[in-house]
Amino acid sequence: MNNQSAKGIALIVVGALIALPILGITLGWIIKLLFPLILIGLGVVGWRNGSKVMGGLMIAFGGLMVLGKFHTWILLAIAIALVAFGVSHLNKRRY
Template sequence: MNGRTTFGIVLTVVGVWIALHLLGISLGPVISFLFPLILIGIGFIGLRNNSKLIGGLFIAVGAILLLVKLSKLIFVLLAIGLAVWGISMLITRRKYR
């Protein structure tokens, strides 16, 4: 990608972002989930370019941020799983009586 193409992409992204902001559409929640994924991607690029320390650091920070963002979903799925497991234990216990 040459400099002109990169500059065109940057101008387009900034223009769309400003237009969405003026229309009252916030991209904050979307970017808050994309940022950890971007960090993980940069980390993998670092690992592929033989920069193990920087790549590993970016992957670790991105993974921690992603776990924080998804913690509510993880705990809800864990609670549902525990409830299903408990119900299945009650059902199988009654069959053998």
Template sequence: MDGKKALGLLLAVAGGIMVLKFFGIHLGALIGTLFAIVLIGLGVVAWRSNRKIIGGIVGAIGILMLLPALSKLIMLGIAVVLILFGISLVKKNNNHRHF
């Protein structure tokens, strides 16, 4: 793909996002997450093409941008583990009572 086609595609996508926003469909969080994933992918590509410093920096920036989105999933995982651990403690048959 040459530069003119890439620019045309980029402008068309930007216009499409603007039209969706006009109709009340907001894709800000999705675009931010996709941008972070693209940065991680570019970092991996740069790393594999022996540009390890640039690839590491770009990949690290992408990971840092993705952390807020992943924090909700991490907290959900912690909550599930706590619930399962609490249920296992309640169900445990404890015949040894210590007063």
């Protein structure tokens, strides 16, 4: 990709981000979900390139943000697992 097409794509993205809220389309919730994942990805890239401290910090911070966003789903999965584990114990035959 040459310099002109990169500038063109950047201008299109910036213009679209300016125009979407005017049209009533908000993307804030998508950005809030993607930001922790982007942080984790940048941390992995930093870790692989030799910056273990900075990469580890970014991975840890992104991981904590993901836990904050998805804590309800994580707790639901834990609850389902506990119920399934309890049911499996009730169904075991004792000799």
